[in-house]
Amino acid sequence: MKQRCFWVTDSKLYQEYHDTEWGEPVYDDAVLFEFLLLETFQAGLNWLTILNKRENFRKAFDNFDYQKIANYSDKKQQELLQNEGIIRNRLKIQSAITNAQLFIEIQYEFGSFSNFIWSFVDGKPILNCFHQRNEVPATTQISDAISKTLKKRGFKFVGSTVIYAFMQAVGMVNDHTATCFKFHHSCK
Secondary structure, eight states, X not given: OOOOOTTOOSOHHHHHHHHHTTTOOOOOHHHHHHHHHHHHHHTTSOHHHHHHHHHHHHHHTGGGOHHHHTTOOHHHHHHHHHOTTSOOOHHHHHHXXXXXXXXXXXXXXXXXXXXXXXXXGTTSOEEOOOOSGGGSOSOOHHXXXXXXXXXXXXXXXXXXXXXXXHHHHTTSEEXXXXXXXXXXXXXX
């Protein structure tokens, strides 16, 4: 049986997510936006809750098309508030629209959101070497800096904890624990 990170449950969906996505470096803006949207909806909730609703989010938010989301009307926001398949939180729905608009602004300014976000880690993943659950941080100085920068630009639901979870999800940091089968680097 494969040994996985401590947080992975018996859920097949969670195991598949851990085994194929979590911690894998993502440089594609569309995928980065998907994770940013999902992480902001996850704020205060369990990630498995979001994973279980991911396909509902995909349908509700036009396949995470940030160009479309940036132009959502009040009518579309009302539809989303009625959609039982997603997290029906008015502030989070509004933040998805605001964040999409600001995401596009960053693309214009930096050539891509990927260029912008990866610049915080010099374009390559930080490889951590954690053995125990209590060693894995909820925030770091880098997640603090990204959070502060995004908030200054007007992004919502991007506190340091949310941003660190985003960094883990998109592989900006590799936090697979040393006992996990996905751990492939040496500890210094």
